[in-house]
Amino acid sequence: MKVLKLLPVAYGIAALLAGSALAAEPARIDWSKVPASSLTLFYPGQSTYEWLRSKGHGGASKVAQGTACTQCHDESDAEQEKGDKLVKAGALEPAPVTGKNGSVKLNVQAAYDDKNAYVRVQWKTQNPFPGTEHQYLRFDGKEWKVYGYPKLDKVVQDGKQPGIYEDRFSIMIDDGKVKGFAQQGCWLTCHDGQRDSRNQFTKEEVAANPLLNAIKKTDVRKYLPDTRVDPSDWKTGKSVEEIAKLKADGKFVDLIQWRAHRSYPVGMADDGYVLEWRLSDAGKDMFASNADPKTHTPRFMWDEKKTGYKSINADQLRKGEHFLVREKNAVPFDPNANWKEGDMIPDYVVSREDAKGSAADNNAIADWKDGVWTVVLVRPLGLANPDDKTLKAGGVYNVGFAVHDDNITTRGHFVSFVKTLGIGAKADIQAVKLP
Template identity: 75%
Template sequence: MKKTALFLSLAALGLGSAFAADPAKINWAKVPVTQVPLFYPGQSTYEWLRSDEHKNAAKEVKRGDACTACHDEESAEKDIGNKIVKGGRLEPTPIPGKSGYKDLKVQAAYDDSNAYLRFQWKTDNPYPGTEHQYLRFDGKEWKVWGFPKLDKPVQQGKEPGIYEDRLSVMLDDGKVPGFNKQGCWLTCHDGQRDNPKQFTKEEVAANPLLTSIKKSDVRKYLPETRTDPSNWKTGKTVEEIAKLKADGHFLDLIQWRAHRSHAVGMADDGYVLEFRLSDSGRDMFSGNSDNATHAPKFMWDEKKVGYKSITALQLHKGDHFLIREQNAVPFDPNAGWKEGDMIPDYLISREDAMGSAADNKAIASWKEGMWTVVIIRPLGLTNDDDKALKPGAVYNVGFAVHDDNITTRGHQVSFEKTLGLGVTKGTKVDINAVKLP
């Protein structure tokens, strides 16, 4: 990673409070490490887990038993992940060379202002996954170039696999029924992108809940938001869902993105309720494609970076972030574009990010095949789409890594874990954040 990007990340953190630690100077050697096994789940959806295909376990899952009530044996995660990733009933389109298992090192600390969550994992590739999709000029028009590896164009060899690395944290304060037992699997359903019985546009258009929230696909949701938890088409009313949210029945979802948030020293802030939603305010990234022409809205400022665009030959050679306040200028359609010119499909901005969506900051670096990411989350957030972190409290958490140009089910995930913030002796948690001096 370039020094300039690291500097930008640190500067963007805006270490405002006098009581906040400098996250770059925390002595992590003194903070306990928890090894969290992550494994490839394929299409093991909420519905599959409750079916007879989940041998001798459907009854237990329906009853609400924890995944780890059965899957607690030695190397359980490694065995499951390595089996599923090869292909079969839970993975119809295996990705060649994909890891079935990853070790995630987790450390946690806090002070009077923030919680600091540090993660380390090895990447499959010998380079950081900071590239994301591009807009590419084909001689006539601009088209999206590069797709996640589970997408058909990549599977068919028509497009390269290009997608940012990601580290996700789902967090609950005990209010979401069942999350403490079955973790992220509450949110993963048939009908979603890249899952069995994937939605059709017509089905989504006919769904009152999704049309009322202006969505055109199906993403993570909590069972409580449907009248039939196993059928995404049976949504409750907007009023009922608002009540669930007011009662805290939602999951916080923090995602560090190696392209779209890392470029400006942030992690995004969202939540899962009837859909995977962004917090209120504005994200640090937005689409760079003009809705009408599909041409880019911004290009690189040649005076600052030496080029207006790149080509495929420059991939993985440097940081290709298009940052509005740093290196972007409005797109010039008459700049002599040639076939193969590429401009990022997303515009990133720390200055434009605002509100609850801009709560989480991050510092990250990639060295010798390993990402090290520190997410900085303010304590005591009061937004209605956040779970407030408080000293002494215990949270249920799930972790996921998207590695090697992939999204949706193509991740390695953890079983449910617990995170405490300086909990007293005798309170058993998987990860206990230590108070910084």
């Protein structure tokens, strides 16, 4: 991939054997000269679009009219208080995670040059180690089964599985075309019925749903209100033709996720968007399932010649980095390699070389040091794909930030109220032009 060479990055010692970090930030940028904003991201519990418009929420009628959240929820330490309250058992949290933080401070800086926008974020992880582990395939003596689940899952809360899930940093971007996003941000996409949400979907409901059948999906994820006849009912999807029209009119939001296991080892962030579902951009992601859909055995294992091992076991978790990178340290799985109970191979295989098209637009350089993740997202300016928001000099965008910390997924993140990001233009977060 040529794009790597364009990056202002010191890749030097990156030398991935076990797929270690692509260390070093964009070396050319002196971040000490770039203004920083400190945001408080808070745990939202199940504060869905529908809950916000229900009797349970003090601001319901105003929210229904489209009033901005920050009209009532100010920028002081209220976010921290809200998070501390919402992370505990209560009306908006039926499955509290013991000991979880209620909020996280996110330091945000932004810059741009002729080619790219650079968004640098930093946050302190709750754990004294980075969340680079993700789920495994584990041999139980007979079969390979998924090992490790996110901490909102019942199997983890019941102590039947360990909590294992990657850290993530996400940014949602609107260019002003999505009605209400400037006022209510990410909350437009978060609905009852979704995974881990209030009234979570049933398999039968999904199987009977015309829209989800048409787009071949087996669960309910983020969607924008305009894609449903009744925005508060995920089952009332519009036709694929109507949704295609919304997409052509730019009425979707971009969703970029930097993933500490599935994109970090190859210096990338994924590229997706939210419209009728949380979708990946066209092309191919930098990560893929490592389970053979027919046999459920792994597709790849570590290349012992490069790593010194074919698999790990639970004792090695959190000790070093355990990325399976197709072009660096992986070989096809050998079913006759004398596997023993407890052998573990990552459930995902990562590849920069295999990532293609619009899904492969975003690079990211990250580093975890002294308990803090620093991620520099590199987003090309001027993208013209039909599933991208085009960033350009002079543009102002509505953005929402999220951090998934401590082995969690779905709504178990910390989120921000909507902010503006200006590429050399006046905004809450102003990307400065690099010399």
